[in-house]
Amino acid sequence: MKTIAMLSLLALGLCAQDIKFPVNIEKLAAKAVETVDVTLDSTMLQLASRFLSDKKQEEAEARRIISGLQGIYVRSFEFNKPGEYSPADLESIRTQLKAPLWSRVAGVRSTQEGEIAEVYMKKEGDRITGLVVIAAEPQELTIVNIVGPINPEDLGRLGQFGIPPLAGQPGGEKK
Numbered sequence: 001m002k003t004i005a006m007l008s009l010l011a012l013g014l015c016a017q018d019i020k021f022p023v024n025i026e027k028l029a030a031k032a033v034e035t036v037d038v039t040l041d042s043t044m045l046q047l048a049s050r051f052l053s054d055k056k057q058e059e060a061e062a063r064r065i066i067s068g069l070q071g072i073y074v075r076s077f078e079f080n081k082p083g084e085y086s087p088a089d090l091e092s093i094r095t096q097l098k099a100p101l102w103s104r105v106a107g108v109r110s111t112q113e114g115e116i117a118e119v120y121m122k123k124e125g126d127r128i129t130g131l132v133v134i135a136a137e138p139q140e141l142t143i144v145n146i147v148g149p150i151n152p153e154d155l156g157r158l159g160q161f162g163i164p165p166l167a168g169q170p171g172g173e174k175k
Contacts, residue, residue: 019132019145021075022092028077028141031084036076036142045069069148075141082114082138090116090134093143097132114138 029035040048045066052059066072077085097104097120106119115137122130133144 019093019096021073021143022089024089024092025075025143028085028089031079032077033080034076034078036074038072038074040072042070042148045072069146071145071147073143073145073147075143077141079139084139085136085141089141090136093132093134094118102130102132 029037049063049066052063054060054063079085096102102120102122104118105121106117108117109115116134117136118134120130120132120134121128127149129149131144131146133142135142135144
């Protein structure tokens with residue numbers, strides 16, 4: 001499911017805008033067997049970029065990408081059993097992603113597998129200025145928010161900042 005969401009990002013060529021993670025989302029960590037919590041604001045991103053070498057191509061590319069970002073935020077929860085989070089938990093994010101500022105540009109729903117992937121973007125003029133991805137499975141929930149401009153080909157290079165790899169990229173699953 002993460003692969004579907006991330007592939008949607010690549011195909012649509014998006015970037016992101018900040019949202020607020022509601023308190024009820026943060027409380028899911030207490031129920032989760034595994035939690036990923038990445039919070040990198042612009043100060044932290046600039047600090048991280050200082051540790052990236054300009055001599056190594058991959059690190060130089062990562063430095064270039066994060067230089068324009070204002071934040072990377074990832075919340076991912078893995079649960080022992082289905083039902084540990086509710087549709088209301090997702091709705092608290094979706095209510096922030098309404099028109100005219102935001103558009104839902106992709107949605108994948110599998111009723112058989114109980115999976116949902118949604119991609120929302122914000123556009124200002126010719127620039128994409130916001131991106132949020134929601135990927136929900138019966139036992140896993142992931143929300144990715146990238147703040148600041150980014151090219152689609154750059155998304156797969158953000159793995160070191162908690163962004164899962166894209167399908168077809170090194171480390172990405174192929175489905």
